[in-house]
Amino acid sequence: MDLLNQMQHHVSVRDFEATSLSDEVKTKLFQAAQSGSSSNFVQAFTILDIKDRLVRNELADISQSAAYVKKSGGFFVFVADLNRQAQILKANHQSLAPLKNLESFLVATVDTTIAAQNMALMAESMGLGICYIGGIRNNLARVAELLNLPALTVPLFGMTIGIPTVKNGVKPRLPLNQFTAVDQYPRAGFTELKDYDQAVHQYYLHRSSHQKDTTWTQTQATFFAELRRPKVAQFVKKQGFELVK
Ligand SMILES: Cc1cc2nc3c(=O)[nH]c(=O)nc-3n(C[C@H](O)[C@H](O)[C@H](O)COP(=O)(O)O)c2cc1C
Structure with a gap:
């Protein structure tokens, strides 16, 4: 299938087989995420592969998308992340102020979203289904606690990925x-x-x-x-x- 055709068949999948994604598949997905454009090459994102069942179940409940977040082959959280830059600036004895303005926050959210969509397209090209889960923003404070997030990181959304059992119409x-x-x-x-x-x-x-x-x-x-x-x-x-x- 050519790329446009694949894109035009995109649907969010909310019904998955329980089969977990293999490490090989996850590596390919991460390589796709890794390869996107990045504002000034800041690469301001982190992807957390949620394997702990208790954490995943609580994220599912927070997002009110319980069934499919619990059951998909994998669940990933996309974090806008300027913590790396904070460490670099600290080591360099520089002010962290330039990381904290709206422009830097936008840079991190855009980079993270580009990485996520690259990963989504890769997954769909492999016959997998995906659904973004913005529902994690229902309780960001608890999500940050569960994921041990440091300063200058913000979890933007999750993504379920797995083998679809039911697909909606486009x-x-x-x-x-x-x-x-x-x-x-x-x-x-x-x-x-x-x-x-x-x-x-x-x-x-x-x-x-x-x-x-x-x-x-x-x-x-x-x-x-x-x-x-x-x-x-x-x-x-x-x-x-x-x-x-
Ligand atoms: C950032 C983002 C967050 C989303 N969050 C959720 C969510 O929490 N739960 C859900 O079921 N779908 C979620 N969706 C999926 C949208 O509802 C879906 O993409 C939209 O209705 C279009 O449908 P389609 O993807 O099937 O074409 C989200 C989509 C995006 C882009």
Whole structure:
């Protein structure tokens, strides 16, 4: 299958065989993660392979995605990580302030996400299924405790990877003309969502499980009707990111 074809068949998998991923497969996945672009080559991420069943079960409960986090072939946590740089700067008797602003935090979150998506694509190319698990951000303080995270690290999301038993249908995406433009942002545009809403409506009505009667715009209005995870900012600051300047 060519790469675009593989990408266009992406679906999040939430039902896995219990078979664990082999060390060979994990090494390939980590090599894919290792190979992404990195802002100024900071390589500001760490991937934790969660093998301890008790830790994994608690992460599953925190993320409210219990069944599939507990059962997939592997569960990995992606940590935005400037602790390495902190050690280098300390050894060099330099100030840590440049690691603590919003720009550095963005650099680390972007690097981590690129690594994760490389790993996801590699897994899918091997016939495995994946699901990102942002649910770990439901209780970051406890996640940091469980994973023994030092200052200047923030766990962004988990990822389940394993052999799929059930696969959903592909979710229709925004059409190209609703997220690309030439030269300037089309202030009046990106609002032709009627056809897309219909496509998503049909998808939700007829998918194999958890059918619902809604459109994409409705799901967005509902999702953003309340503040999501208001404790994240406090946690990020507690980890040492001052996010000023
Ligand atoms: C950063 C991130 C966090 C996510 N967190 C969760 C999660 O906690 N639980 C879950 O079931 N799906 C999670 N997802 C999967 C999304 O719900 C899914 O990608 C989206 O609905 C599109 O569906 P698809 O991946 O099947 O195309 C997450 C996706 C991303 C990118």
